[in-house]
Amino acid sequence: xxxxxxxxxxxxxxxxxxxxxxxxxxxxxxxxxxxxxxxxxxxxxxxxxxxxxxxxxxxxxxxxxxxxxxxxxxxxxxxxxxxxxxxxxxxxxxxxxxxxxxxxxxxxxxxxxxxxxxxxxxxxxxxxxxxxxxxxxxxxxxxxxxxxxxx
Numbered sequence: 001x002x003x004x005x006x007x008x009x010x011x012x013x014x015x016x017x018x019x020x021x022x023x024x025x026x027x028x029x030x031x032x033x034x035x036x037x038x039x040x041x042x043x044x045x046x047x048x049x050x051x052x053x054x055x056x057x058x059x060x061x062x063x064x065x066x067x068x069x070x071x072x073x074x075x076x077x078x079x080x081x082x083x084x085x086x087x088x089x090x091x092x093x094x095x096x097x098x099x100x101x102x103x104x105x106x107x108x109x110x111x112x113x114x115x116x117x118x119x120x121x122x123x124x125x126x127x128x129x130x131x132x133x134x135x136x137x138x139x140x141x142x143x144x145x146x147x148x149x150x151x
Contacts, residue, residue, distance in 0.1 A: 003062060003086050005093055008052035013044035015061045016054070020076050029108040031134055046074060053093060055086040065090040072103040091119055099145045107137040116141050 008016065017040030024030050024039070034042070043064075046052055050068040054061045055077075063077030063086050072094060077087050094101060105112050107126070117123075125140035132138060 003055040003057040003089065005053050005055055005089060008047045008054045008064060008066075010044065010047055012052075012054055012061055012064070013047055014040050016043035016046070016052075016064045016076075017041070019061070019063065019078055020074065022079070023076050026079065027109070029136070030106070031136075033133060043074075053090055055081070055090055057081070057086070062086050063090060065094055067094050067098075067101070070098060070100055070102060072101055075103075087115060088119065095119070095143065095145070101143045103141050104132070104138045105141055106134070107139055113139070116143075119143065 017036060020043060021034075021036045021039040024032055046066040050066045050073060052064060052066045054064045056062065062081035064074065065072065066074040072091075075087060075090060101121075103116070103121070105116060113123075121141040121143040123139045124142045127138050127140075129136040129138060
């Protein structure tokens with residue numbers, strides 16, 4: 001699937017919210033805490049407050065990444081877009097612009113853990129979930145740009 005990466009626009013909020021809400025509802029271990037409208041409003045806030053990029057293919061937003069101050073707060077794809085390199089393209093774009101990135105990943109999200117570890121992220125902290133809204137154990141991952149030695 002060939003995609004174009006572009007900055008998210010306010011008009012992308014509803015589809016970004018639908019992608020995120022769909023992921024939440026499809027993960028059997030994930031509690032559904034918010035309505036679709038609430039999740040869409042959250043994505044509208046991400047677009048306004050963070051750096052958001054979308055991967056667009058076949059005339060549709062297939063996924064998105066949001067980040068701010070070295071923290072990735074969201075990276076989600078439509079189910080049919082997963083495993084096709086779109087998430088890797090969004091993540092690589094974020095990595096090009098940063099010396100270090102961090103993110104939280106739920107411990108039950110094994111596919112995401114494999115994805116981030118393959119991209120060079122390393123687990124640096126594990127929690128019992130007391131600090132997140134879902135109350136699910138999570139992992140803080142960190143990626144650092146490799147320094148090249150001067151010769």
